[in-house]
Amino acid sequence: MKTTTPFPLENLPYGVVSTPDDPTPRCATAWTDYAIDLGRLQRDGFFNSIPGMIDGAFSKPALNVFASTPQSTQAEVRARLVRFLAGASEAPKEKYFLPLSQVTNHLPMETANxxxxxxxxxxxxxxxxxxxxxxxxxxxxxxxxxxxxxxxxxxxxxxxxxxxxxxxxxxxxxxxxxxxxxxxxxxxxxxxxxxxxxxxxxxxxxxxxxxxxxxxxxxxxxxxxxxxxxxxxxxxxxxxxxxxxxxxxxxxxxxxxxxxxxxxxxxxxxxxxxxxxxxxxxxxxxxxxxxxxxxxxxxxxxxxxxxxxxxxxxxxxxxxxxxxxxxxxxxxxxxxxxxxxxxxxxxxxxxxxxxxxxxxxxxxxxxxxxxxxxxxxxxxxxxxxxxxxxxxxxxxxxxxxxxxxxxxxxPALDLRDICDPNQCICSSLASRIMDVKGEAGGNAQREIVKDTKVVLGATDERILLDETESQTVVRKFDMRLLTLFTVINLFSFIDRVNIGNARLLGLEKDLGLSGLRFNIALMCLFVSYCAVELPSNILCKIVGGHIYIPTLVLCFGIITMLTSLVEKKGGLYACRFLLGVFEGGISPGLVFMLALFYRRHELGVRTSIYISASSASGAFGGLLAIGLSRIPPWGLIHTWKNIYFFEGLVSVILAVIAFICIPSGPESARFLTESQKRIAVDRMRIDSAGTTEHSRTKFRHVVQGLTTPPVLFCAFGFFFGNTCAQSFSLFSPSIISAMGYSKELAQLLSVGPYAAACVISIVVGYISDRYQSRGWMIFAIVPFGIAGMGLLEFLPASKPGAKYGALYLAVPGINSFLPLWLAWAVNNAATPTVKAASSGLVFTVGSLGGILAPWVYLPGDAPNYRTGHTIMFSFLFGSWAMCIGLIVYIKWENRVREMGKRDGVLEGLGPEEQLELSSRHPAFRYAV
Missing domain, CATH: 3.90.850.10 (Fumarylacetoacetase-like, C-terminal domain)
Structure with missing residues (x-):
């Protein structure tokens, strides 16, 4: 019978590896399920006294130096490793052992011939x-x-x-x-x-x-x-x-x-x-x-x-x-x-x-x-x-x-997009432009990368792995991680918007929030929220999402609990501001974490699932508020304070779970077997092969990610839509109450539209992935929101049932298209740096809507809120206009490129400079 590993003690082959925490290639030997870090062993003196051994040989990015030593030296190195791994050595082992599922293999030798x-x-x-x-x-x-x-x-x-x-x-x-x-x-x-x-x-x-x-x-x-x-x-x-x-x-x-x-x-x-x-x-x-x-x-x-x-x-x-x-x-x-x-x-x-x-x-x-x-x-x-x-x-x-x-x-390169099909040419540029199927469109996108050592990976139809095994891994990620991320996002939204429920239970009166002071309290959160999104996401990458995300959850949970103790409006303002500081990194951070575990074509529906937590918060938050408000007073905690204390406590408990359950990457997921870890790592290596694994961030690509027309269209489209979504999440209980329903019934009635929005968001995300379209889905969904807002504005107050029914058009029509704006922006960015900058811009500009949202529905506008409804109606039209404009622009720009009218940008540029054009290269095609 064969052993479960090809690398028992009888073998000990040599190779070159790197790890996520140390991307420097160095020499290693394979033993069972581990790569033994020979560079570290040599630095610690393990191979001292071996005749002919060369200092630093195993710290090289290739085995050539070690291979050039006499065979007697190589034999002694092998014998010493055998004794070490058999347990005869007293040297500590743990720090030298790298799980094979966590290493990246490189060509083992520098080869001249x-x-x-x-x-x-x-x-x-x-x-x-x-x-x-x-x-x-x-x-x-x-x-x-x-x-x-x-x-x-x-x-x-x-x-x-x-x-x-x-x-x-x-x-x-x-x-x-x-x-x-x-x-x-x-x-x-x-x-x-x-x-x-x-x-x-x-x-x-x-x-x-x-x-x-x-x-x-x-x-x-x-x-x-x-x-x-x-x-x-x-x-x-x-x-x-x-x-x-x-x-x-x-x-x-x-x-x-x-x-x-x-x-x-x-x-x-x-x-x-x-x-x-x-x-x-x-x-x-x-x-x-x-x-x-x-x-x-x-x-x-x-x-x-x-x-x-x-x-x-x-x-x-x-x-x-x-x-x-x-x-x-x-x-x-x-x-x-x-x-x-x-x-x-x-x-x-x-x-x-x-x-x-x-x-x-x-x-x-x-x-x-x-x-x-x-x-x-x-x-x-x-x-x-x-x-x-x-x-x-x-x-x-x-x-x-x-x-x-x-x-x-x-697949072979589609060189018709790069070369004159009537000429038999194969330029160095053509041989190094790697085409990757765009996540969202039938149009092939071209990933322009500089690192020519990387060969592009497979698409969803061209996967390296057994699909059955791969789907087993995906199901585990869905059960363990996607569920947790969605719950984190849910309570992030609940802790942010529960102020609307607390308002109906006496917060406004207890803290003296007369006039526009309540709206100021709402705005305090979004000011800090917008300010920290980009730097927070950078910190998430540096610290590691498995540490950074739970830390944010712990902090915003504690701040939410402390809100239950405030007695004056200044304390509420401070708590809201701090809540924005710690919640600002949650949404972009979770997008970053999802991208570590899921392939590109798997992200659309899962992004919709986790973002649907914003809709679920409107449903679940209302039910939760009703239940918590009925808890009898205990000490200083009562009615609306119960909402903050217990919802914050749940977030703290959730943070502890997150610290335990969120891995740093697929290779460290404890709920996977060793073979499943290897599959999970291979899935992501293939999916990300279209990018340079250790590529440097370049300022010109950051600028491109912030200035290309599709990204700007997406950013403002997301801004218009997010302003509407944030406004409704804050004021929906008040809007329903103003229709003539009791405060408690208003909270209960807010559940239905948001529950519908949650389900519809997931369905829309699935359809968008299934038919590989972002723009046309946004184009089809936004009119439902526009129709709902139109009914809310123009239906008479004498028909509260009809006005409430309009919420089932407005709320799903607003919330279900928001994830698609983010996905559309990322789909139309070529390199990793451009993608990071693009998604960051869309998040940041969109979050500015949170600053505007508290001022859409003002107290003096009650009970009909015509001004607020008009603003929402107009903003939805703005988002729809951005969608139409971007579709038209993409169709036009792709046509211009196909006609060769953008080829002039290549004149005078060498191959390296041409690659730096990224999505502005004439070969790149935007996805609708």
Missing amino acids: FSDFYCSLEHAKNCSKIMGLEVNRNWYYIPSVYNGRTSSLRVSGQPVRRPWGVISEPGASSPATWSRSKRLDFELEMGVFLSKPLRAGQILDMRNAREHVFGFVILNDWSARDIQGFEMAPLGPFHSKGFGTTISPWIVTIDALSPVECPVSIPQSPPPLPHLAWKGNHSHATWDIELSARILRKGKTYHITSTNLKDLYWTPYQQLTHLASAGEGLSTGDLFGTGTISNDRLNGVGEKSGLACLLERALPENRLACMEIDSLEYLEDGDEVIMEGWCLHPETGRHFGFGECRAVIV
Whole structure:
């Protein structure tokens, strides 16, 4: 039986990792479920006294320095690690252990030269048969090899983009076209990293080959067969191979593989030339490494390959010797691929299971039943290829392995938006603009990023992970986090707007809030609220939302409780101001936290759910106020003071729960299993791959996020709508009471419209995600609010039932479109910095409506509140006008860009400067 981990004590492979708290790449070894921080171990003197060890070798961002040390040094390092991890060492372990689910893997070595071989006899025979040829005579005398591109190297987990190339389609009118590859394939290989260099001009003796090998990885040599078919003659592959080469992140060392050395399984005939003939014990000629490859497509797994390294015709030692047989020299960190490792193995039903690519499956005798049933020919966008390698230790009986080598296929660039389709060009800009499906629209958005080391990730249809497992993780996030965030937002709103309920229970009279003093008390909160939103969100990122959000909840809960003790209006003003200080960071902070756990296309409905707490506060807050006001007086606490004391107490309790339950990120969610943590982290890595993981915040992008027309439209649209929502949340009990209902009944009647608004907000968010539209949803919803406000204004006071019924149009019509303004702004921002600035601006400008809201409904306007209703009516029209204006602008601007009228901004700019244009680049398309 295989162990649950590929990294038991028998293995201890090396890699390079970084962590969220320390993004600096450094060397590590993998053991069970942990990455052992070798840099920290070395700084603490763990490797002192080992002959040949180089100070600081493990603090480097690559393993080259360590790999260049003598093999005796490497053997002693490994032995010392084995003793340490087996418990023989007295050194403290905890600070060196990094959960694998929390680390980011990087390419393990700096590679100057990459070559790829063609050394499987089964593979060569099948490929030759497809072309109607025999295996070339020279193939049996030299290991066939070509020089690849180191720029193609990707670490496992990074997506691979479908390439463009020159293709000759059979029967096509043109002999060649430049188009997307339609026949994308994988090749299951192993990669060999080199350690000891060989000076140029020297020739490698095979007897010394072992001392030049550092270790092995699994290697996927992605291949575009249609591009390869046209470009192969006469010089061999180039673009068909150079777009991507994925390797597993952990290098299994030559020492760890010693126990699985074995003879070759295929005799070499004719015998190799003398310099390629194996001169050692034949039982050590190669390695017994069992390899497999499977394809994950739309949640279904296809097991394609089961093969073994020992089935290569030319062994890795022979390949290495040939590589250095003409004096080219070798460098530490050089990598070569073994070539596709196919064999003639049959599975239980007589099918060939050992073929290590899809090309070989083109022969009728090589087809698999599962491929025939589902018409699996070549890789489609969204397919994921997962490769594994395992060894059986002959002495311990335990399996050890290489970890997974996996990657998902993402669509080819739509170069028609970047280049002249009549010209066959492929500029450096085109090759580095990564297109990401916009969260909200059918239009593809282009994420312009500077860090060319990042390959863009998948969309909702192109996910790396098994969707069933992914949905299990999402459900846990929904149950544990989304529920908690929604309740936090609910009580944030309740503590903010309960002053409207307290007003009906005597607060105004007890504190002497005559005239406009009540409105001043309302405004005090929103002044501080608006002032702290942006800086508070920055603090949230610095401190960590898992600490910062609960701290805010604790503080506003305490302030709410203290409000129950105020005796004068000055005390109320102070409490309201402080409440704004601590509540101002809640909404943007929760948006920030949601983005840590959910993919972009999952955020729309969940943002609506958590923001619907503002509607729920109007419903739940009214019921809660009625119940709390009936608690008999105790000490100084009575009637309206009960509302503040007990609602604040609930917030304090909620803060304690939040401290316990909110994780810093998916990797630290205690309610997930270790495998689920890895899935959760992978989900977000894929989803955020369109941005630079450690990109710097640039002032020009901040300015762009604050000044682009779509963001300004969204900000003012949100401002108009939020002013209406805040006004109604503060005054709805008073408005209903003025219709002729008792104060207690007015509080009860305020529940219905807000309960309806809560449900409708969630439904609207779901529909917006489902049909990928923000603008048209806002356009459709706002008229309901306008109609409701019109009825409130013009219906006579003699029809209180009809006026109350109008609230069921007005309240949902106001509250359900607000989340869409924020989502629309983020959808039309290109880079992370622009998105952060855009969302911050929309929140800040929208919150200014909170300052205006207390002055919409004035005491002198009662009981009809015509002036207030007119203002609300006008503001809803303003929000609707912003929506119409933005739709028209986007349609016009996208059309202008499609006609090439914005291409002039590229003149005189280099590739780097063009990338800095972000959403102002002519290739970017805004989403409606």
